[in-house]
Amino acid sequence: MAQYETHTPAQLPERIRHYIDGEFVDSADGATFDVLNPVTNETYIQASAGKTADIDRAVAVAQRTFREGTWSQSLPRQRSKVLHRIADLVESRGDRLAELESFDTGLPITQALGQARRAAENFRFFADLIVAQADDTYKVPGRQINYVNRKPIGVAGLITPWNTPFMLESWKLGPALATGNSVVLKPAEFTPLSAGLWAGIFEEAGLPRGVFNLVNGIGEEAGDALVKHPEVPLISFTGESSTGQLIFANSAPHLKGLSMELGGKSPAIVFADADLEAAVNATIFGVFSLNGERCTAGSRILVERSVYDEFVERYAAQAERVKVGLPHEPETEVGALVHPEHFDKVMSYVEKGKSEGRLVAGGRRPEGYETGNFIAPTVFADVAPEASIFQEEIFGPVVAITAFDTEAEALELANNTKYGLAAYVWTNDLKRSHNFAQAVEAGMVWLNSNNVRDLRTPFGGVKASGLGHEGGYRSIDFYTDQQAVHINL
Ligand code: NAD
Numbered sequence: 001m002a003q004y005e006t007h008t009p010a011q012l013p014e015r016i017r018h019y020i021d022g023e024f025v026d027s028a029d030g031a032t033f034d035v036l037n038p039v040t041n042e043t044y045i046q047a048s049a050g051k052t053a054d055i056d057r058a059v060a061v062a063q064r065t066f067r068e069g070t071w072s073q074s075l076p077r078q079r080s081k082v083l084h085r086i087a088d089l090v091e092s093r094g095d096r097l098a099e100l101e102s103f104d105t106g107l108p109i110t111q112a113l114g115q116a117r118r119a120a121e122n123f124r125f126f127a128d129l130i131v132a133q134a135d136d137t138y139k140v141p142g143r144q145i146n147y148v149n150r151k152p153i154g155v156a157g158l159i160t161p162w163n164t165p166f167m168l169e170s171w172k173l174g175p176a177l178a179t180g181n182s183v184v185l186k187p188a189e190f191t192p193l194s195a196g197l198w199a200g201i202f203e204e205a206g207l208p209r210g211v212f213n214l215v216n217g218i219g220e221e222a223g224d225a226l227v228k229h230p231e232v233p234l235i236s237f238t239g240e241s242s243t244g245q246l247i248f249a250n251s252a253p254h255l256k257g258l259s260m261e262l263g264g265k266s267p268a269i270v271f272a273d274a275d276l277e278a279a280v281n282a283t284i285f286g287v288f289s290l291n292g293e294r295c296t297a298g299s300r301i302l303v304e305r306s307v308y309d310e311f312v313e314r315y316a317a318q319a320e321r322v323k324v325g326l327p328h329e330p331e332t333e334v335g336a337l338v339h340p341e342h343f344d345k346v347m348s349y350v351e352k353g354k355s356e357g358r359l360v361a362g363g364r365r366p367e368g369y370e371t372g373n374f375i376a377p378t379v380f381a382d383v384a385p386e387a388s389i390f391q392e393e394i395f396g397p398v399v400a401i402t403a404f405d406t407e408a409e410a411l412e413l414a415n416n417t418k419y420g421l422a423a424y425v426w427t428n429d430l431k432r433s434h435n436f437a438q439a440v441e442a443g444m445v446w447l448n449s450n451n452v453r454d455l456r457t458p459f460g461g462v463k464a465s466g467l468g469h470e471g472g473y474r475s476i477d478f479y480t481d482q483q484a485v486h487i488n489l
Pocket of ligand 1: 159160161162163168186187188189217218219220222223224227238239240241243244246247260261262263264294295296393395421461465466
């Protein structure tokens with residue numbers, strides 16, 4: 001029996017099903033898989049386990065609608081109107097969405113609500129962008145006019161992870177649909193609940209039937225079938241770097257277009273001249289918000305030696321004050337990790353960390369939470385760069401702090417990992433901050449700032465953190481073909 005008073009949302013579906021050609025359907029072979037409540041680790045629902053036959057059906061429907069052209073050949077203004085309606089509906093259902101998301105993922109409810117707002121904003125952003133889209137024309141006076149024809153590609157395969165699932169789905173669905181593609185979405189198997197909401201939202205907003213299709217299932221089955229389907233010319237994937245490598249290899253025979261947003265081990269670099277209070281607050285938020293299950297988490301903090309002891313002391317004290325609690329309670333700041341398998345993985349790093357660094361906060365279950373996937377915010381100081389907790393993505397509320405003496409050493413430490421997603425730099429030296437940003441191997445850098453996105457800027461990582469960049473017109477580029485047309489004068 002569960003030890004906690006869990007909050008179960010009203011009106012859960014009887015079963016989580018696929019959505020193909022405008023209808024909720026089961027798998028062709030009737031197979032299902034268990035979905036767990038992260039607070040109790042009890043199965044709370046069954047979800048349809050898609051296989052090749054289900055993917056084949058969804059792709060065929062998506063392809064048919066693409067060819068029919070009701071959506072793919074509609075005017076940008078028409079698509080923009082539908083996308084704005086989607087954004088309105090997501091906004092108006094924010095509370096319900098957050099409730100389901102928090103229940104399924106274990107994310108704190110207030111943060112799940114923030115992610116629901118961001119999902120609406122993603123649609124609104126691409127609704128605006130698509131009508132402002134301008135393509136190039138080139139003239140060679142008296143000889144030629146050359147222009148660009150932009151076309152949707154066809155069926156986009158979208159594969160998403162379990163952290164902030166609804167928001168990350170919107171980050172792919174928004175631009176894929178804005179540009180006129182049809183889609184097949186394969187959400188993460190740990191957290192399939194909220195994806196079903198897209199069906200009703202899209203229907204109500206007026207997206208033509210069959211343009212959006214959803215197949216649930218295990219990555220190695222449903223995800224794999226989508227990646228290997230010859231009629232899916234592009235795959236947008238967010239998930240682990242190792243999965244990205246496999247998808248890259250499986251896409252090679254078809255030379256698919258790939259966009260990959262992968263793992264991270266992002267550094268936050270705190271120089272002695274920084275506003276220490278702001279740096280402590282932001283780096284606490286940077287690794288403990290979203291349960292630490294955040295791709296851009298600042299999970300390595302590098303601190304200049306002259307302020308190191310003070311920083312570690314303040315940081316550990318603040319980490320101890322972070323409120324761990326049940327996901328649905330509004331005061332909760334860290335909820336339950338998504339799944340017992342993930343909990344075990346994070347806990348194994350916590351145990352390793354005890355010999356790799358000096359434990360200054362957490363390192364255990366929080367008091368009163370003897371079952372479920374709860375971990376107290378955990379801080380290790382004096383972590384050597386070769387330590388596994390410095391090198392490997394933990395994806396939980398665990399942070400490694402390391403001292404440095406010079407700017408050159410800080411840069412070397414920052415770049416000393418296979419990943420290159422984000423970096424956060426804290427200094428009041430203007431020149432140093434910009435020079436550091438230029439030199440650090442990261443797709444995104446925040447200077448004296450929390451992780452706040454501007455959707456027009458590139459989003460993506462370097463090294464093992466990704467392939468290609470989305471964000472702004474880059475997303476439009478990924479989801480379209482650009483054809484050059486030449487006219488002789
Ligand atoms: P994961 O790689 O295990 O799974 C991601 C998705 O891929 C799931 O839907 C899964 O079912 C599917 N999948 C798994 N194996 C597959 C296969 N062989 N073929 C096709 N699909 C397959 O990742 P996860 O554990 O769900 O998510 C956490 C990871 O995602 C972390 O590494 C995190 O950093 C990363 N992430 C990155 C970003 C970013 O924008 N860079 C954002 C969020 C999460």
